[in-house]
Amino acid sequence: MKRIACLAAVTIIGATLAAVSNEAQQARHAIRPLELAGNLYVLTSDPAEQGMRTGGNTAVFLTSDGVVLVDTKYQGYGEDILAQVRQITDMPVTTIINTHTHYDHSGANPEFPDTVNIVTHENTAAHMASSDCDDGMGYEGGSIKNCERFQGENARFLPDETFSTRHTLFSGADQIDLYYFGRGHTDGDTFVVFKEARTVHTGDMFARKRLPFIDAANTNGSATEFGATIRKAVDGIPDVDAIITGHADDPHVWQDLVDFAGFYNDLLLQAHQGRAAGRSAAEIAASYAQPDRYSEFEAPTGTLQRIVSLMLEGR
Numbered sequence: 468m469k470r471i472a473c474l475a476a477v478t479i480i481g482a483t484l485a486a487v488s489n490e491a492q493q494a495r496h497a498i499r500p501l502e503l504a505g506n507l508y509v510l511t512s513d514p515a516e517q518g519m520r521t522g523g524n525t526a527v528f529l530t531s532d533g534v535v536l537v538d539t540k541y542q543g544y545g546e547d548i549l550a551q552v553r554q555i556t557d558m559p560v561t562t563i564i565n566t567h568t569h570y571d572h573s574g575a576n577p578e579f580p581d582t583v584n585i586v587t588h589e590n591t592a593a594h595m596a597s598s599d600c601d602d603g604m605g606y607e608g609g610s611i612k613n614c615e616r617f618q619g620e621n622a623r624f625l626p627d628e629t630f631s632t633r634h635t636l637f638s639g640a641d642q643i644d645l646y647y648f649g650r651g652h653t654d655g656d657t658f659v660v661f662k663e664a665r666t667v668h669t670g671d672m673f674a675r676k677r678l679p680f681i682d683a684a685n686t687n688g689s690a691t692e693f694g695a696t697i698r699k700a701v702d703g704i705p706d707v708d709a710i711i712t713g714h715a716d717d718p719h720v721w722q723d724l725v726d727f728a729g730f731y732n733d734l735l736l737q738a739h740q741g742r743a744a745g746r747s748a749a750e751i752a753a754s755y756a757q758p759d760r761y762s763e764f765e766a767p768t769g770t771l772q773r774i775v776s777l778m779l780e781g782r
């Protein structure tokens with residue numbers, strides 16, 4: 468009797484798990500591949516769909532030794548990414564670079580062979596490895612943190628190679644330059660430059676024509692330092708024409724990043740002037756004067772106020 472009850476329970480749990488994984492399967496969104504250069508592709512989401520869809524954009528870069536991926540989308544997309552890679556080349560994935568720790572950019576890291584060399588900024592590696600799992604946002608409304616994916620057995624999927632300010636991988640046509648300019652979206656955002664293709668993957672440091680999300684609470688991002696960091700990127704990254712952003716479906720151009728840096732730094736200036744005049748974050752946001760040359764940028768009052776509040780607190 469007891470055994471039958473036990474079996475029944477196992478069956479129910481099994482059926483439930485199958486249903487859950489089936490749901491996850493069905494919930495996966497389509498990946499759209501775009502060729503940017505002979506050896507560089509980006510795996511975006513379907514522009515006809517709304518929301519976060521597959522997560523961050525994944526760059527696929529072919530070197531003479533193997534495939535380099537930049538970012539791995541959400542947990543569950545490893546197989547889909549590999550299927551896309553196989554459409555492009557027979558070479559194995561040998562390197563993964565994560566632009567930052569967030570779960571929509573590194574979620575599928577553990578779904579690749581553990582022989583893959585994983586490269587991140589040192590602060591990103593620390594977030595992934597932290598025992599208190601401080602990388603914040605995660606699955607199921609945050610109850611499952613992304614860094615839990617790198618604990619125990621899965622510690623073998625933590626970054627193998629880290630850097631602090633500049634780092635170069637490979638040479639000649641394969642060269643990739645990694646840049647870190649300081650705190651912004653998180654405290655470990657890497658700009659990944661494919662030298663020959665004159666293309667950069669900015670991760671979430673570039674929010675196109677919007678205000679950026681500043682993850683100050685979980686990953687030590689900084690609204691105050693974001694302005695200087697993005698300005699340093701504009702001044703410090705040479706010879707780039709095309710941009711893969713963290714989430715946009717289509718590639719952007721260098722001037723878009725220059726404009727974004729100008730838009731953000733103008734806001735920072737207005738926040739400083741407002742503070743000097745003794746105004747609150749709400750007052751500064753309400754009286755924000757969007758310059759004509761940035762009129763295409765979206766600056767909803769709620770988001771403005773959140774960012775200005777952080778600026779006033781020096782965060």
Ligand SMILES: [Zn+2]
Nearest residue numbers: 567569652671
């Ligand atoms: Zn992010």
